[in-house]
Amino acid sequence: MSAPLLKVENLDVFYGSIHALKGVSFEVNQGEVVSLIGANGAGKTTTLRAISGIVPCNGQLHFKDQNLKTVSTFRRVGLGIAQSPEGRGVFPQMSVLENLEMGAYSRNDAAGIKKDLEMCLELFPRMKERLAQMAGTLSGGEQQMLAISRALMAKPQLLLLDEPSLGLAPLIVAQIFDIVKKLNQEGMTILLVEQNARMALKISHRAYVLECGRMIMQDTAQNLLNNDVVRKSYLGV
Amino acid sequence: MQDFVQHLINGVSLGSIYALIALGYTMVYGILKMINFAHSDVYMVGAFAAYYFARWIGIENDPGLSTLLTLIVVSMICCSLLGLVIERLAYRPLRNSPKLNVLITAIGVSLFLEYSGQVVFGADPKVFPEVMKDFVIFSIGNVEVRSFDVTVLVVGLLAMLALQFLLFKTKIGRAMRAVSANPMVASLMGVNPDRIIAFTFVVGSSLAGVGSVLVGMKYPKIDPLMGMMIGLKAFVAAVLGGIGNVGGAVLGAMIMGLSEEMVVAYLSSTYRDALAFGILIVILIFKPAGLLGKYSVEKV
Numbered sequence: 001m002s003a004p005l006l007k008v009e010n011l012d013v014f015y016g017s018i019h020a021l022k023g024v025s026f027e028v029n030q031g032e033v034v035s036l037i038g039a040n041g042a043g044k045t046t047t048l049r050a051i052s053g054i055v056p057c058n059g060q061l062h063f064k065d066q067n068l069k070t071v072s073t074f075r076r077v078g079l080g081i082a083q084s085p086e087g088r089g090v091f092p093q094m095s096v097l098e099n100l101e102m103g104a105y106s107r108n109d110a111a112g113i114k115k116d117l118e119m120c121l122e123l124f125p126r127m128k129e130r131l132a133q134m135a136g137t138l139s140g141g142e143q144q145m146l147a148i149s150r151a152l153m154a155k156p157q158l159l160l161l162d163e164p165s166l167g168l169a170p171l172i173v174a175q176i177f178d179i180v181k182k183l184n185q186e187g188m189t190i191l192l193v194e195q196n197a198r199m200a201l202k203i204s205h206r207a208y209v210l211e212c213g214r215m216i217m218q219d220t221a222q223n224l225l226n227n228d229v230v231r232k233s234y235l236g237v
Numbered sequence: 238m239q240d241f242v243q244h245l246i247n248g249v250s251l252g253s254i255y256a257l258i259a260l261g262y263t264m265v266y267g268i269l270k271m272i273n274f275a276h277s278d279v280y281m282v283g284a285f286a287a288y289y290f291a292r293w294i295g296i297e298n299d300p301g302l303s304t305l306l307t308l309i310v311v312s313m314i315c316c317s318l319l320g321l322v323i324e325r326l327a328y329r330p331l332r333n334s335p336k337l338n339v340l341i342t343a344i345g346v347s348l349f350l351e352y353s354g355q356v357v358f359g360a361d362p363k364v365f366p367e368v369m370k371d372f373v374i375f376s377i378g379n380v381e382v383r384s385f386d387v388t389v390l391v392v393g394l395l396a397m398l399a400l401q402f403l404l405f406k407t408k409i410g411r412a413m414r415a416v417s418a419n420p421m422v423a424s425l426m427g428v429n430p431d432r433i434i435a436f437t438f439v440v441g442s443s444l445a446g447v448g449s450v451l452v453g454m455k456y457p458k459i460d461p462l463m464g465m466m467i468g469l470k471a472f473v474a475a476v477l478g479g480i481g482n483v484g485g486a487v488l489g490a491m492i493m494g495l496s497e498e499m500v501v502a503y504l505s506s507t508y509r510d511a512l513a514f515g516i517l518i519v520i521l522i523f524k525p526a527g528l529l530g531k532y533s534v535e536k537v
Binding site for chain 2: 052054072073074075077078082083085089091092093094098101102103105106150154
């Protein structure tokens with residue numbers, strides 16, 4: 001088997017004196033959906049932030065055999081890592097179209113950008129009706145769709161999704177997870193961070209369980225769905 | 238009535254000068270959430286740069302459009318370089334410091350420029366070169382439309398349109414607005430926030446450069462403290478319109494220019510400066526976000 005697309009080893013992150021991540025290691029292979037699940041404050045978002053370079057970290061980060069720690073935050077997008085951040089982070093005073101164009105900021109291939117824009121609009125038809133609307137006026141679900149399509153506009157090889165289900169109605173969550181699944185079937189590698197463990201495990205190949213900054217479990221998603229500890233702590237069964 | 242129209246013209250002309258300077262305050266605030274108190278002194282340095290350049294190449298007694306444009310370009314270049322240096326040396330090292338540190342630094346840079354100006358340029362006022370002839374273009378009754386006012390208005394308008402184009406029609410303008418909204422998310426899109434912030438200082442400072450030459454033309458006496466009062470008024474204009482909001486800065490500046498002109502005309506010129514700060518107090522009490530400013534609500 002070839003080397004993993006993303007390899008994280010012994011990741012340590014401190015917020016001041018708080019030790020938020022304690023030696024977390026995991027990997028994501030090409031074509032997989034991998035989930036990080038865990039409770040509030042377990043370090044899921046921090047892990048994604050360290051991968052994107054928004055928070056400083058100790059440990060090893062390798063993407064396609066390249067040492068990510070030598071690459072500044074804004075260059076990691078160009079390497080192929082795009083993130084849809086927690087809380088969506090759409091630019092509220094910019095139109096939907098401008099938000100999408102911002103997603104493609106690191107690219108210069110006008111034709112390719114145009115093609116990906118059409119692809120995104122096909123994936124999320126609701127965006128099409130709202131292209132000229134300010135992103136701040138969209139509903140929460142629409143903003144989430146916008147955040148995901150904005151990340152897709154960077155044409156990433158690895159898509160980081162941070163809590164796409166946060167604060168959304170179950171119907172919208174199901175829609176969004178359908179689309180995540182579809183993206184993966186079309187070849188996208190996805191690292192998903194979720195509190196909604198059931199939804200996440202259903203569409204993932206493998207998953208890791210984080211607790212208080214430590215990786216306490218890893219297995220295939222199917223095994224974790226049947227694991228007693230996981231069922232009790234995270235699935236509420 | 239004719240008097241009123243005349244005051245209207247003067248007020249709009251004054252307002253466009255305030256607008257050019259207010260835009261620099263509001264843009265830097267929009268992107269860094271700090272008041273760049275040194276902005277008015279960048280404007281002062283621009284005026285001196287134009288003054289010395291005009292003397293150096295010998296166009297100080299050669300009024301005309303080419304002189305005006307040359308001096309504007311020179312002043313813009315000097316101001317943007319100075320803005321860039323200030324950002325790099327004074328503000329960037331404090332990017333993650335508490336707001337108060339940055340504020341005090343800004344005041345420090347401002348004082349540094351004002352008093353270095355007195356050492357380098359001398360404290361006595363200098364006569365700004367005659368950039369253009371002031372003549373009456375046309376008059377209706379007693380209302381005179383003078384070339385200075387038209388020039389100020391046209392140049393100011395062109396500069397503001399250029400800014401509008403930059404912000405809303407170009408890729409870098411989009412990145413500026415994105416960094417202003419959320420620098421962290423913008424860097425996730427591949428934007429280098431440091432570079433965008435530096436560019437914002439360049440744009441804001443060069444607008445102040447345009448303003449400095451227009452003021453030098455209209456009130457041809459420059460000294461190292463010339464930025465203080467006009468800077469404060471432009472700052473009030475930016476707050477009045479809603480600081481961080483580009484359209485608001487222009488609106489606020491026009492209101493400031495017009496009301497100042499009207500107060501001088503119909504009340505007393507004693508109240509000229511009191512008015513500006515009266516407006517500031519009123520706006521802070523009744524509409525602290527400014528006329529066009531909004532408290533943004535984020536959906537969670």
